[in-house]
Amino acid sequence: MGGAFLAAAVLARAGARIGLPTIPLFILAGTLLGPHTPGIVLVADPHDLEMLAALGLVLLLFYLGLEFHLDDLRTGGRKMMIAGGVYLALNVGGGLGFGYALGWGTPEALVLAGVLGISSSAIVTKVLVDLGRLGNPETRPILGIIVVEDVFLALYLAALQPVLSGADSVGAALLDGGKAFGFLVVLALVARFGTRALSRLIRTENDELLVISFLGVAVFVAGVSEWFGVADAIGAFMVGLMLGGTSSGERIRGLVSPLRDAFGAIFFFAFGLSIDPGDLPSVVWPVLAAVAVTAVMNVFAGLATAKVYGFGPLAVANIATTLLARGEFALILAAMAAGAGLDERLSPFIAGYVLVLAVLAPLAASRSSWPARWLPGGKSGGRPGRAVPESP
Template sequence: MGGAFIAAAVLARLGGRIGLPTIPLFILAGMLLGPHTPGYVLVHDPHELEMLSALGLVLLLFYLGLEFHMDDLKTGGRQMALAGGAYLALNVSAGFGFGMALGWGLSEALVLAGVLGISSSAIVTKVLVDLDRIGNPESRPILGIIVVEDIFLALYLAALQPVISGADSVGSAVAQGGKAFGFLLLLAAAARWGTKLIGRLIATKDDELLVISFLGAVVLVAGIAEEFGVADAIGAFMVGLMLGQTGSGDRIRELVHPLRDAFGAIFFFAFGLSIDPGDLPLVVWPVLIAAVITVAMNVLAALVAARIYGFGRGPAANVATTLLARGEFALILATMSANAALDERLGPFIAGYVLVLAVLAPLAAGRSHWLARYLPRIGEQKPVTNG
């Protein structure tokens, strides 16, 4: 664990001197020191960091929930649903069509629909934090789309498992989906009506007790969420949503920063450990084509979001580039497809696709003004002048 932190820190410092974002450098550190590359192997089994990696993802999404105010959900629910629905419709359908065009099989196409369709909540969150854009107006639809995606993926995973495993259990899939949706409704109700009670329970003047309290709450609820078939990330997000509205919200946001950054780095490092560079040349063309499709669909979805929210070209470009990254959900699907003995090309493809977009997304987001020059003026308002 110490070696992982040091390796990630050294590469990030070197990359920072030439303007590279930290996320792909953390991933690169994992690749270089993992079991799939020549030279010194720091971690022989990526599963050794599995718990720390999961904690990093949970804390990243918890922080996202802290920054996403309930007022945004209450006042922008319809816009959020429209923007998120449009994003999913464009990207998931494009992913399914791409999978069918490859000819790998129907189950494989359903897996690719999810891989190409869902953004990485962890990477998107890290990009917003690194670029100091959490408070930007366009971050509201970005976070809203992530929420819609997380709700969708919880149900998608429950429905997809019996399909790709070849089991004829539609009733079981419906029951699992219903259980997951019920738990999400319970969390949403607690976030909507239980804030005052939760605030009184967690309130304390002692920073040490506050850290222990919110860390225990977020990890516990994330674990319970998994038992109900809901992604631990969305459980962590909902806890952040609740605690962010309490009187301790500002202190929690400050105290969680070092935890979020440290364990977030381990999450990306552990992802790099799982990538075997030797498998990537076998799927290089499908990976590049899929990346181009994703860029195109993200631009279209961003233009739709700009029209819904009344944004100009700059915010639309930020939406398009920030949501490019794919990550943790794609890795879950890769594991599911391997367990279901699907086409063996899926694993290398998903690893290569995620790595390309994990590198491209932070770079593109930091230079989104280049894309903004070529976007139409959808939703852009005329300037107001005095007199």
Template sequence: MHAETLLTLGVAALAAGLLARLGRRIGLPTVPFFMGTGILLGPHMPWPPVVHETETWQLLSAVGIVLLLFHLGVEFPLQQVLSSGRRLLLAGATYIAANVSGGLLYGFLLGWGAAEAMVVAGIMGISSSAIVTKLLVELRRLANAETPVLLGVIVVEDIFLAVYLAVLQPVVGGAGGPLEIFVQIATSFGFLLVLLVLARFGARLVGALLNTEDDELLTVAFFGLAVLVAGASEMVGVSDAIGALMIGLVVSQTVVRERVEQQALPLRDLFAALFFLVFGASVQLGGLGTVALPVLGAVLLTVALNLLAGLLVARMYRLNQRAAANLGLTLLGRGEFALILATMAATAGLDERIGSFTALYVLVLAVLSPLLASASRRLARFIPDRVMSGSWAYVQHETMSSGCPHLGEVAQVEPAGRYEDGCPECLAVGDTWVHLRSCLVCGQVGCCNDSKNKHGTAHFEETGHPMLRTIEPTEDWWYCYLDEVLLQRRSDEQPSR
């Protein structure tokens, strides 16, 4: 019996790794290929299955959920979120409000039931941090101006996930009435509060419990702690995913955080792959046809809501059209959190179509997200200047993919000194010039790069002042040397002369 289990586990893991490697070569994330392996090797195919719906496979899947959420908690940038201010929280809330409310309405429209609608809202409302971060790396956008905002949105979504799981657990768990639902929600939040207090005041004790110079012993200790707290959460009626996330947050405040994060990463990747694989094996192919149209509607709605949220957040941060398109399309990916919610729904005995709906929805978006995100530049061309905010707009066809974070260094708009007769430095040496530019930091006037001496650029190279403006009567634009971004005043506003 043990030999058969080991054999099937080895075959499944090896097949998942090979298929996912093929996916990587064509620029797609690994999640749909792990799920696809589970579908191919699962019990709903015409050939003998490799992955069975047994307690062993379910246990491996549960450990995958625990390690996914535990590692997320460990790497959670709590101090960054607390110091980011209300604007970041508002940006995250914009995405959550758009996608979760849209998902909830869509769930009710499907007519599968109130509990199912809440699950659909969570599935459609929360991005996959794994897919999103992988896209940022593969598309080389880590240095983009919108990337800190994008990562901040993911963090706020993760906070929302913990709260949403706490609320959702008693609803999908079949609580008998309003009073029982209230008691279970209060229990969930009480458990969360205990772990938050532990993170605030008991991190030193937890750090001392885990701290050892031996990496092997450290791995055994944090694994045991994560599984223990997840099991305790399940026993008190709270999702094991919440317990794993919160104890990870506690560990993130300890002295061993970086070592735990490093040691947990390969464990997380292995067991998470098994979780996706087991979920794929539970998908009934016959049910995919019944959810094809609902999934198509959900995908179209998700794309539209994400683009709307991207525009709103870009206006909030005074970013350009390309950044708005990047924000909307990069956050399209759905993955691990959607599958966790679908697993909760299956465990609670909700409508069986939830599993097929989630599998197909995640698969479609996992393929669409990198394709659309890589084509965001084309979409940006169709976003008119008037929908963006601020007095200055990034020129659509001349900007890089990143925005300009140096607007805050602008200290002086009016040119300094006497420049009515031309470039002061060119006049001093008896040379000619073409056009005049003025530094937006100190007001220094110099000639353009079409001029012989290029005094405007020379001033930047000498002082490091990043931004200048044209002072030609027929032009009205700014330029940032560091980001190579051109900005122009909107056509519907009066020039500042």
């Protein structure tokens, strides 16, 4: 673990000197020092860091929940649903069509629909934090799209499981989906109506006790979420949503930041450990085609979101590039596909696709002013792409 922290730090510090974002460098550190690359093998079994990586993902999404205010959801919920629905329709639909175009079969196409359709919440969160965009006007719809995606994620996993396992019980799939949705509704109700009670329970002047309290609640609810068929990170996000509105919310944001940064680095390092560069050449062309499809769909989704919110070209480019990354959900689907005995090309394809976008997305997001110039209105007078304030 110490070696993982040091390797990630050395590469990230070197990359910072030439303006590279940290996420792809953390992933590269894991790939170079993992079991699939010649030379020094720091971690022979990626499962050795599995729990720490899971904690990193939980803390990243917990922090995202702290930044996402319930007032935003109440006042702009309809717009968020429209933006998230359009994003999913374009990307999941594009992924499904791409899967059928490859001719790998219906189960494989359904897996690819999920892989190409869902952004990486962890990478999106890290990009927004690293680029200092949490206060930007377009960040609210970005977070809204992530929330819609995460709800869809829980239902999609529940529906896909019987398909991959060969089960023909529609009732079982509906039961799993209903259980997951019901749990999310309970968490949402607590976040909406239980803020005052939570504030009294967690309030303390002692920073040590506050850290132990919010960390315990976030990790515990994340674990319970998995039992209900909801991704652990989504449970942590909902806890952040609850605690962010309490009287201790501002202190919690400050106290969780170093934990988020440290274990978030381990999450991306562990992600790099799972990548075998030797498998990538066999699927390079499908990977590049999938990246192109995702980039195009994201631009269309960004334009649609900008239409709903009244944003300019730069906001469109920020939305499209920030949501470009794919990550943890794609890897979950890769594991499910391997366990179901689907086409053996799926695993290296997903690994290559995720790796390319995990590297490309932070770079594109940090230079979003470039593509903004080529979007409608980007070459008009004034500063290109400044977001138009949302009308009341």
